[in-house]
Amino acid sequence: MTEFDQRFVLEFPQHADDGSGGRIETWQPLATVWARISPRSGVEAPVAQSLRSELTHEVVLRYRGELRPAMRLTAANRILEITAIFDGARPMRWPVCQCREVPLQ
DSSP states (O other): OOOEEEEEEEEEEEEHHHHHHHHEEEEEEEEEEEEEEEEEEEEEEEEETTEEEEEEEEEOOOOOOOOOTEEEEEEEEEEEEEEEEEEEEESSSSSSEEEEEEOOO
């Protein structure tokens, strides 16, 4: 088994009214976690006269009861949105997170 050699900050979304009838989304840190990351797929698609790439990854980390698909993992140079979580073992010990990498802006 590959080592847990990537350090990420697990973040959860927090929403607030923007005063104009909309909402502002901010991200709050929950914990620093060590993970194992494996690339899964990458595609490029034309969007608005340019190419947009999308990368997906599988990330394994130690079980955390508050872990949810709406969360994300961040590091200095990347953001990974958690889209799904699964683990065949019961109780869940090593959740596998399916993630989509978000381009840095």
